[in-house]
Amino acid sequence: MARRWAVGALLSMTFASGLVDAVSYLRLGHVFVANMTGNVVFLGLSIAKAHHLSVVGPVVALTAFVLGTFLGGRLNKRFGRRPRFWLAAAFAGQAAMLALTAVLVGTGVLRAEGRATLLIVALLGACCGLQNATVGLLAPRDLTTSVLTRTLTALTSQSVFGAGTGARPHRRAGTVLAVFAGAATGGLLLQVTLAGVIGLAAVAVMGAAVVFALAPGPRTAAARD
Template structure:
């Protein structure tokens, strides 16, 4: 048990000579962000995952089969928007991929721009909806009232908040996923943790409990779960804007971790 606690601590507070350095705590923070955004997207956008995006392929099949509660356009829009983010992430990798600190700094900064735009867009749409002189035409009437809370979409209903948030948050998560894939820090993909959970059980069974990397892996799983819990609690009370604010704080924390190290000669900064 002590070794697992030390492993968990070293994931969050790595030693100076750690192979992955500050990448580990930064990716734990981004895993928390993924939990936040998926809580918001699944609960408010009509059964879509913005971070764990592959689930939308299954949801698209459900929607085509007219399963209750699933709308095809939300899954399709999320997939397309995510791909756009992955394309942006690829361009960032091409330019900054040989310096992990700079790569994560730039990609997180781009994510931050998308999330800030989503927050400002939410307030802008709410302001338009609350201003009678601006929402008198039919196109604006589908925007909700002055509260951030969203309408759950149906086949006959489209909420501009949801369209705008998907088109801004899905690219942000596409960038995050492409970045995590390039960094390739073990057990820290930031989104899909199926292999992380499998690794805990399979490695313990095959090699013994001490070889399961339980401490490291449970940290990232708890980050995702706690992010989802936080997002769900905020969304249940209509605080979608606060979810975006918490995401912004987490992204700023990642930027603060990376910024002093872009010219560092630490082993984790350069290509491995």
């Protein structure tokens, strides 16, 4: 069974996913950086010109996300036999990229307008790609940290009112609530600060990196269950 520290760390990253998707959708041109399903749908809808949907943002987000997943795969191949170091390095790298983005936005080097918006989308998309690849290779069955379709399906279909197995409903419910809390927090804070929301996501991810760095080496991958 997964250790509580691992579950807590992954829920912290789930919260971060809600934060960055709030940023990208509300301030960066109605695009997602963690939820790639939404971007594919946007691309499909853009074929109908009457909807006036841009293809550039979703394409940039998808491309950056894929590059991030590639990086995540390479890190696993290089350090996967040292789980504690691999997970800590991957998540710390993601947190560093988020922090850099927050600093660039906060100092005005990058502004959420014009072409600079696409660069912010690319940076956030790459961060989310790295996160999803790493969590996917860690293989927690009900803590994907971003995609909720399967989580909601399992939560209801396996409940006592569905198939009756009722397996780990608290973890699945926690994932849904973490994304909701992240999006809600992001939406509220965006009324005050854009850089602050990205910085908060960096803090949440760095917290997870520290947890995995300090975790017992042989059991770091315990979140697989």
